[in-house]
Amino acid sequence: MRVLLITPENRFIRAFRRGQLNNFAQLTMAYLAGFVRSPHRVRLVDEYTQSVNLDAPCDLVGITCNTPNAGHVYRMADGFRKRGRLVVLGGPHPTLLPDEASHHADALVVGEAEETWPRLLDDVAHGRLAPRYQASGPPALLGLPHPRRVLMADRGLLAHTVIATRGCPHRCTYCNLRQLYDPLLRFRPVDEVAAEIRAMPSPIFAFWDDQLFAHPDYAHRLFDALAGLRRQWAAMVTLSSTRDESLLAAAARAGCVCLFVGLESFSTRSLALANKSFNIVESYAECVARLHARGIAVQAGIVFGFDDDDAGCFTRTLDEATRLGLDGATVSLLTPLPRTPLFEQLERAGRLLTRDWSYFNGKTAVALQPARMSPESLWNGYMWFRRRFYSPDCIRERLHRSRVRTLQSCVLNWGYARALDNPVPGWPVPGGRRDAVLDWAVVRG
Template sequence: MRILLISPRGPLYRHRTGIMKKSLRYAPLTLTTLAALVPAELNAEVTMLDEGIEAIDLDLAADLVAISCITGTALRAYELADQFRRRGIPVVLGGVHPTLLPDEAQLHGDAVVVGYAEESWPELLCDFAAGRLKPRYTQRPGFTLAGLTPPRRELLHPGNYTMFHTVEATRGCVHKCDFCVVPTAWGGPYLRPVQEVVDEIRRLETRRLIFLDLNLISEREYAGELFAALIPLRLTWGGLATIGIASDAELLDLAARSGCRGLLLGFESLCHESLLETRKGMNTRKDYHEVVRQLHDRDIAIMGCFAFGFDHDTRDSFADTVDFVLNAGIDLPRYAILTPFPATPLFQRLKSEGRILTENWDLYDAQHVVFRPEQMTPEELLRGTELAWKRTYSYPSIVRRLLKARTQLAAAIPANLGYRFYANNLSRFYTCREALL
């Protein structure tokens, strides 16, 4: 059996035509995990195609194609699925978007996988081999990460990724931010036994890695146990957390001692009301300057994420946020346009208020405006965000931020130059907006 696994990309990140350079990519785990889950008795030949780094040959021979997509890549996934199906090749669709909207995905796939695929994907493959493929495979209750099959990383080319060694310790998240797909699609958190994580890292024989977990500190006790177990491995690692880590000196010390040198943190907004509105109340009691100080004191660089477009945001929000980012010395800031992903509470609210402007999923990439903001026009939201990117990544701003941060400069300087390129090329990807606004 020949199985083709595909990760499609939206226009922003597609190979050659997208903005992001290859150098900013981490090796994904989805396809390598799916490859590892193929039952050995099927003697399958597995090919993986990541459209972020290579073009997809639609003439490739396959008996079964499986495509994993997010909302921003769903239309591309459907386009690819339709083309393979026209050649008579059955297609399976999975990932977060088909999990959120399985009935829509079903229109383009012979089978849809809803939820995590650890159990359903091997079952689906055995059914396919026996000629009894079902249209829908849904994650069963009681899902656990214990005994996870290690991803088949040998199927990836290390030279295609700036960070080849990626690992996951947890999935899902304990919080319920109203714009986030995680609580709607998967809930969680799901925790891997710490010893299994440590064993996998030892097998990788590396000292540098990235945790792809959506929120490493979802469960405080687990995070402490994990960080303590990492200390003897003498790693340098980065990952994602919430800003709550800055108020927990013991946990932050453990993270630093275990080799944490960079964290992606969702600040989201400077506005108290916006944080409450989006159910990110855990950020409201935090002094953001102090958060930055606590991490920098431990030599941990910050990728700080902010979103624009909350109902309480005004035209001043852009400048206020950039001022904060420059004054605080955030190492690598990122701005998103608030995006109501389908089936999330935010989408449902905006839909009921008649404020969703388009359900063209290509534009659901967090850099286009897909809903009517409360206190500005869609065009102002788009332009304000683009200007925030440009101001943040002007050369004087980069120098000012990094001089203040003085943290992990060997990595922060090239990363800033990469994001400067991104900021200055965003407008090339706003071509669809005239149809939208």
């Protein structure tokens, strides 16, 4: 059996991400390829750098699908099915809205796939594919196959990502994690993670865990195992977990050079509304300074569009972010992803501007009616912030304050500044124009 696994990326997300430069590769499909055993054969296509050929010879097509890519993926899946290929969809969006996704697939994998994906492959080989596969409980993360990174399109130094844990103990109202994964926080054995990292040739890599510091004991053991490997790595953590000095010291010894920290907002009320009061605004400066003191650069997550945000929030955030000496920021628009508490609240209040999922990407469109400003003001403020934050003056001032890994930060900031040039619509334009562009992207693929 020939299996084709696709990492999709619609034209808008691709243009946005490629502009940034500093994009580590997605792991999911290389990981699922690790489960495809001989005599079956597997090929990967990643739309970040490659085109999808709907006529590619294969027996089974697997596509991972997040919400903003859903329309794009559905059109691609329909194209494959018209040509007689079996299509299986999995990932966030089919897990959240399986009934919708089922119209575009021969089978769905709902939720985590460590048990169901091997079963599905076996069923296809025996001609008995079921319409839906769903794990009965949280899969144990033991003895997992290594992702087949050699099959990935060449991504150079950015090819190497790894996952050690699954889940997050928090419940932010805009986050989909609770709806996607079993709530049980799980960990891969440290020696298995270390062996996988040792086998990766690159001197740098990223952990794709949602919250690498979620369990301090586990994190300590992991960092001890990495300490001798002489690799440099980045990871995502919550701000509150960076208060643990010994954990930070162990992370730095193990090669941590950058942490993505979800600050999200400088408004205590916005954080409370997002169920994120574990972020304490008054502690931001101290936490950032603590990371800098360990030689760890801080890439902050910043989100605009919370109900406490008014037209003044953009300048206030710029002042604070500059004062902190943030090394970089991933700036997003608050987006009500399906089935989150935020989505349900806004839907009840009639504040969803669209149900076209392609607009739910948090970068190129405003999908909600803000409480204290117009969608246009939110869009303009978000773009203003990004332009100012990534202006040469602001970059110079922030990096001067930080003084940590300046060269690395200059490259990252330059990448984010480049991404500003993407011509994207600012808020939903009802009607066909943008759909037509997305259609064009699929047809071209």
